[in-house]
Amino acid sequence: MATLVATPAKPTDYSYLRKLVFNLSQNVLDPSRDYLFETRLARLLRNQGLTHVEELVQLLQLRKDPRLEKAVAEAMTINETSFFRDGRPFEVLRTELLPRMIDARKHQRSLRLWSAASSSGQEAYSIAMLLREHFPQLLGWKIRIEGTDLCTEVVHKAQSATYHRIEMNRGLPARHIVRYFDHLGEDWVVKKEIRDLCNFRAANLCAPPLPFTEPFDVIFLRNVMIYFSMDTRKTLLQGIHKLLAPDGVLFLGASEQPVDPALWKAVITGGTCHFLPK
Ligand SMILES: C[S@@+](CC[C@H](N)C(=O)[O-])C[C@H]1O[C@@H](n2cnc3c(N)ncnc32)[C@H](O)[C@@H]1O
Structure with a gap:
């Protein structure tokens, strides 16, 4: 050697x-x-x-x-995340977008959501808690929240659904901790009823094809495109556009914009912005 x-x-x-x-x-x-x-x-x-x-x-x-x-x-990836990060997108989802989507899907009774670049899972679990907390009518629906990330270490953490006290103190309302977590020493574990809505796996958003073919109703693609070149962002958003249902919704990070405005309609509401496919 x-x-x-x-x-x-x-x-x-x-x-x-x-x-x-x-x-x-x-x-x-x-x-x-x-x-x-x-x-x-x-x-x-x-x-x-x-x-x-x-x-x-x-x-x-x-x-x-x-x-x-x-x-x-x-x-070298930056895995910074927290439960209900930036708050407002979750509020808009709860008050405006989900009621409309749920009504539109009352016959098919299914919802598909994707936390693309899910890091250690807090974003996906926040969505799951929001659905369970505010939409009891979804019990019995087929709900799938997919979480994907490049970094296998954070994917394993998301799958373990186990969070330290310090992570719990960032963004989680106390009533959610009591209702949706079990206490285990210094850690808290997401309860099965929430875990069962989520599925995590490793996937590279920039190695086509994207890891899904079935369309999503909501895609969270937040705080990851900032690390990509303009060309990469453009290609990724074209793929994301194809994967959204015609009445689906895309959330980007607070400092992120779609590269190609011809593909997206920006909607500013609730102190935040979301994007609809044109
Ligand atoms: C700053 S975190 C954002 C997590 C979460 N979306 C949020 O907003 O809180 C960025 C994540 O993107 C992931 N990432 C970076 N490049 C990626 C790629 N090419 N494909 C998939 N995930 C990637 C990193 O591993 C990291 O976990």
Whole structure:
């Protein structure tokens, strides 16, 4: 086996890592933030028995190991999320959009929602709690909330449905904690009635085709396109447009916009904006 020499990372190492991350996740990393490689890859380095980013780059170049490359791309994702994040989209869903959709689907009795880039699952579980809390008429309907994310570690956390006290303190009304979670030491576990509405799996939004073919009534695609190039956003939103029901709704993050206004009608209501397919 080749001897690996530990020396500080060079600009070419960072540039190699930036390209690798882009190829695997389409996340565009700014060179001014190269220092983040040191912190975000620290655990991966330890697990590989390495101490410096440069050693990791040498290993990547030597082995061309797809699993290690994938682990690097996943370690560089930003998984920040919280229950009922940004509040208003959930309010608009509850007060305006869902009543109309539920009425329109009263014969087929089914609803499909997608938390695309679901991170550790709080967004999908928030939607599930909202449905159970405010729409008792949906009992007996076929409800599917899909959650997908590139990063397998957060997908596993979403599947475990287990959250620490600190995560619970961010955005969850007390009555939801009591009603929809079981206490387990320092952690809280989402109750089965909510878990059963949600399904999580790993999927890359930028490696076509998109992971579904059946249309959705609501898609949450929030706080992920900020990491993508304009071209990637455009291609992704074309795919998302095809996957929305004709009367479906798309939510983006507060700082995100559809790239192609010809495809979307923006509706500003309830202090937030959602998008309808044209
Ligand atoms: C900041 S979190 C947003 C989570 C949630 N949507 C929210 O708004 O709270 C961004 C998520 O996008 C995921 N992500 C980044 N690139 C992705 C890609 N190409 N495909 C799927 N998910 C991706 C990351 O792993 C991360 O969990």
